[in-house]
Amino acid sequence: MRDYERYIRYRTFPTPWCPGCGDGIILKAIAMAFAExxxxxxxxxxxxxxxxxxxxxxxFNTNTLHTTHGRALTFATGIKLAxxxxxxxxxxxxxxxxxxxxxxxxxxxxxxxGIKMILINNGIYGMTGGQVSPLTPQSFIxxxxxxxxxxxxxxxxxxxxxxKASFVARETIMRLLPLKQVIKKSFQHSGFSVVEVxxxxxxxxxxxxxxxxxxxxxxxxxxxxxxxxxxxxxPPEERNHKYPVGILWEEKDRLEYSELYYKHIVPSAKEAxxxxxxxxx
Amino acid sequence: xxxxxxxxxxxxAAKAAIAAGCNFYAGYPITPSSEVAQYMSRELPKxxxxxxQMEDEIASLGACxxxxxxxxxSLTATSGPGFSLMQxxxxxxxxxxxxxxxxxxxxxxxxTGLPTKPSQADMMQARWGTHGDHPIIAVYPAFxxxxxSETIRAFNLSERFWTPVIILMDEVIxxxxxxxxxPDLKEISIYSESDHVVEDLNIYDRExxxxxxxxDFFKGYAIHIDGLEHDKHGWPTTxxxxxxxxxxxxxxxxxxxxxxxIKYKEFYMDxxxxxxxxxxxxxxxxxxAVQMAxxxxxxxxxxxxxxxxxxxxxxxxxxxxxxxxxxxxxxxxGQMKYEVERVASDDIDTRALLRANGIPFTPQxxxxxxxxx
Numbered sequence: 001m002r003d004y005e006r007y008i009r010y011r012t013f014p015t016p017w018c019p020g021c022g023d024g025i026i027l028k029a030i031a032m033a034f035a036e037x038x039x040x041x042x043x044x045x046x047x048x049x050x051x052x053x054x055x056x057x058x059x060f061n062t063n064t065l066h067t068t069h070g071r072a073l074t075f076a077t078g079i080k081l082a083x084x085x086x087x088x089x090x091x092x093x094x095x096x097x098x099x100x101x102x103x104x105x106x107x108x109x110x111x112x113x114g115i116k117m118i119l120i121n122n123g124i125y126g127m128t129g130g131q132v133s134p135l136t137p138q139s140f141i142x143x144x145x146x147x148x149x150x151x152x153x154x155x156x157x158x159x160x161x162x163x164k165a166s167f168v169a170r171e172t173i174m175r176l177l178p179l180k181q182v183i184k185k186s187f188q189h190s191g192f193s194v195v196e197v198x199x200x201x202x203x204x205x206x207x208x209x210x211x212x213x214x215x216x217x218x219x220x221x222x223x224x225x226x227x228x229x230x231x232x233x234x235p236p237e238e239r240n241h242k243y244p245v246g247i248l249w250e251e252k253d254r255l256e257y258s259e260l261y262y263k264h265i266v267p268s269a270k271e272a273x274x275x276x277x278x279x280x281x
Numbered sequence: 282x283x284x285x286x287x288x289x290x291x292x293x294a295a296k297a298a299i300a301a302g303c304n305f306y307a308g309y310p311i312t313p314s315s316e317v318a319q320y321m322s323r324e325l326p327k328x329x330x331x332x333x334q335m336e337d338e339i340a341s342l343g344a345c346x347x348x349x350x351x352x353x354x355s356l357t358a359t360s361g362p363g364f365s366l367m368q369x370x371x372x373x374x375x376x377x378x379x380x381x382x383x384x385x386x387x388x389x390x391x392x393t394g395l396p397t398k399p400s401q402a403d404m405m406q407a408r409w410g411t412h413g414d415h416p417i418i419a420v421y422p423a424f425x426x427x428x429x430s431e432t433i434r435a436f437n438l439s440e441r442f443w444t445p446v447i448i449l450m451d452e453v454i455x456x457x458x459x460x461x462x463x464p465d466l467k468e469i470s471i472y473s474e475s476d477h478v479v480e481d482l483n484i485y486d487r488e489x490x491x492x493x494x495x496x497d498f499f500k501g502y503a504i505h506i507d508g509l510e511h512d513k514h515g516w517p518t519t520x521x522x523x524x525x526x527x528x529x530x531x532x533x534x535x536x537x538x539x540x541x542x543i544k545y546k547e548f549y550m551d552x553x554x555x556x557x558x559x560x561x562x563x564x565x566x567x568x569x570a571v572q573m574a575x576x577x578x579x580x581x582x583x584x585x586x587x588x589x590x591x592x593x594x595x596x597x598x599x600x601x602x603x604x605x606x607x608x609x610x611x612x613x614x615g616q617m618k619y620e621v622e623r624v625a626s627d628d629i630d631t632r633a634l635l636r637a638n639g640i641p642f643t644p645q646x647x648x649x650x651x652x653x654x
Contacts, residue, residue: 009503012516042501047347058505058516063498065350066507066517067343068373074335074343079498081331081344082305082351086499104343107336261331269326 020214022173022199070101084258109165130204167193297432307344317358338363358384372411386455398639399452416535486513553582570647
């Protein structure tokens with residue numbers, strides 16, 4: 001048994017994911033990050049919403065919570081504020097996090113609550129059979145855009161930087177070790193962190209867009225990812241077809257929400273209570 | 282002896298929640314319930330407890346459920362529009378069997394409706410608002426001391442039965458200032474299973490009729506809680522026999538314990554020939570009307586429901602053996618009157634005094650309805 005395997009709940013296998021899906025790679029990368037940080041499984045909770053990504057916590061041998069569509073961050077916020085010392089991980093997909101859960105996402109980022117989010121971006125609603133998502137590339141064919149997608153997609157990581165997340169990174173399933181490394185770094189960050197992982201759904205997105213096997217689709221993913229430095233050198237017209245990978249944004253000194261709450265709000269309230277003691281309310 | 286104070290209903294509920302052990306509040310501002318959040322934002326941190334204002338009501342109940350699973354006793358308060366948004370997570374709390382208390386200070390609806398006026402029109406939303414088959418507990422205080430005692434009872438029931446509990450109030454009950462004697466903490470009975478230790482992964486493993494224990498995260502076992510239908514481990518399943526058993530377990534933990542859950546008050550019922558069935562602000566008008574009617578020699582009594590859901594079916598049936606005239610008084614276009622009619626046999630004359638214009642009934646109006654019976 002490898003080190004990371006003690007974080008995997010083999011009893012609940014098999015997973016519902018299609019053969020060739022990137023979710024398995026992400027599961028492994030997260031488990032490897034847990035193992036390298038030697039985290040106690042009882043001190044970890046993995047929370048998810050709905051979709052293919054939503055099923056991932058079931059396979060972690062930690063505390064796990066599978067919640068409602070788009071709203072895993074709200075449950076995780078309650079858990080983190082209640083138990084700030086725990087490692088609270090949220091796993092979400094692009095439809096889950098950026099469509100139905102968009103409001104929760106920007107507010108969790110703004111609050112800088114110490115949740116470690118893994119945002120799996122496969123550009124499609126996979127579990128429901130391949131409908132367009134807010135991260136589906138323009139002109140792509142999906143089950144609900146049979147004539148091509150006319151909506152532009154969000155730039156998820158850039159949106160999160162604007163929303164005041166304090167750690168934002170992007171990686172792809174084609175690079176397991178850098179992915180594990182960046183997830184590990186995000187777990188060491190105290191504030192709200194997001195690792196956007198570009199993943200494949202050859203079954204429900206690739207199949208309808210001339211990439212029906214995982215290898216073709218993953219090569220397409222790899223061809224589009226460049227380092228942050230390389231990306232910045234690209235002329236604007238070429239940037240539309242590429243995305244930078246690696247750590248995109250990091251604010252190390254900003255206090256995490258529950259830390260601020262317990263260091264600022266609670267002492268201020270206790271001081272106020274002391275002052276009003278003996279006085280009538 | 283406790284301390285006598287003049288307090289707003291919402292504040293009484295907030296104070297009672299803290300007395301009941303509430304140590305986590307997440308909410309979103311909405312009239313006429315915001316005072317609960319304001320009080321909690323001021324008082325909870327003094328005790329080292331958590332308060333957070335979330336981005337909406339869906340998030341508020343989500344955070345409360347998360348905190349509850351992390352071992353806290355959590356509360357949120359809202360009104361009709363926010364309660365509509367909470368229905369999704371109310372279902373999650375039912376499905377995961379997670380204790381949480383939700384206050385709904387009712388205002389006129391539907392939609393934005395009458396934000397500053399009372400109504401009793403969320404009675405059915407409390408019962409059936411979330412999708413799927415589910416039991417629910419809802420209590421409804423009418424008098425200041427009941428706001429205190431029912432809030433404590435709501436927390437106890439939610440911990441006892443591993444379930445969300447709704448405290449219904451209306452704008453009058455929530456906003457009115459009244460005098461109240463706050464009981465001493467030592468006089469209050471608090472149900473708590475905080476010392477419960479998870480013994481294995483089979484967190485939902487029990488036979489029908491057995492009460493669930495409270496199970497939290499971080500107790501040394503890698504437990505899984507799911508909004509999907511699940512087996513005894515909490516792991517997702519579609520196995521028909523298991524699904525049916527879990528559905529039944531969730532129903533029966535409530536319906537096998539009605540004696541503990543159903544609570545009501547009766548006034549002038551011993552020789553009553555007419556019975557009023559009412560709750561909340563309408564029960565207050567009704568009680569005054571009953572007293573006026575009694576002075577005029579009319580034999581009328583009041584059955585004030587404190588537990589709205591589960592409906593006090595057995596209790597009403599018992600009274601219908603003797604009393605054949607029943608008047609339901611409620612501030613809506615007719616909701617609980619249908620529950621009363623469902624319980625009443627054909628020989629019972631059931632009538633209702635209904636209004637949904639934002640103005641509570643006066644005792645005189647209820648008296649008129651009694652006289653017309």
